Amino acid sequence: MEDAVVGGLGRCSCAFWLAVAFDACGLLVLLAGVFADIFFYDFLIYAGAIVIFLSLIWWVFWYTGNIEVPPEELEDDVGLLKRKEKGLSGVLRRFSSRIRSSRPQEEKFHH
Known part of the structure; x- marks a missing residue:
C-alpha cells in the first residue's frame, strides 16, 4: 500500500484551521473584555475563555487524526x-x- 503525500499540517488540516480560528476569536473576545471600557466586560472575558477552551476539541481532533500506527501493531487489534x-x-x-x-x-x- 502506498502512502499518500501529506502536507505539513497532516491529514486533518480542517480541524487545525478550526482550532486556530477558535483560538484567535476567543483571544480577541477575551482581550476586548479586558481592555475595552464597556459595561459587559465580564461577559466578554468569560465568553473568550470558553471559546478558547472549546478550541481544545479541534486540537484533539487534529492530533488524533494524525496519529500513524504501523500495520504490524494493528494486526492483533x-x-x-x-x-x-x-x-x-x-x-x-x-x-x-x-x-x-x-x-x-x-x-x-x-x-
Whole structure:
C-alpha cells in the first residue's frame, strides 16, 4: 500500500484551521473584555475563555487524526493477520471464540 503525500499540517488540516480560528476569536473576545471600557466586560472575558477552551476539541481532533500506527501493531487489534496460536493461550482463545459465537443473541426488553 502506498502512502499518500501529506502536507505539513497532516491529514486533518480542517480541524487545525478550526482550532486556530477558535483560538484567535476567543483571544480577541477575551482581550476586548479586558481592555475595552464597556459595561459587559465580564461577559466578554468569560465568553473568550470558553471559546478558547472549546478550541481544545479541534486540537484533539487534529492530533488524533494524525496519529500513524504501523500495520504490524494493528494486526492483533483488528485481526488483519491471524497469528498461529500455540499452547494453552491458543486453546483458550479458540474456546472463548466458540463460546462467543454459540451464545444466542440477547433480546431487548421494552418497558
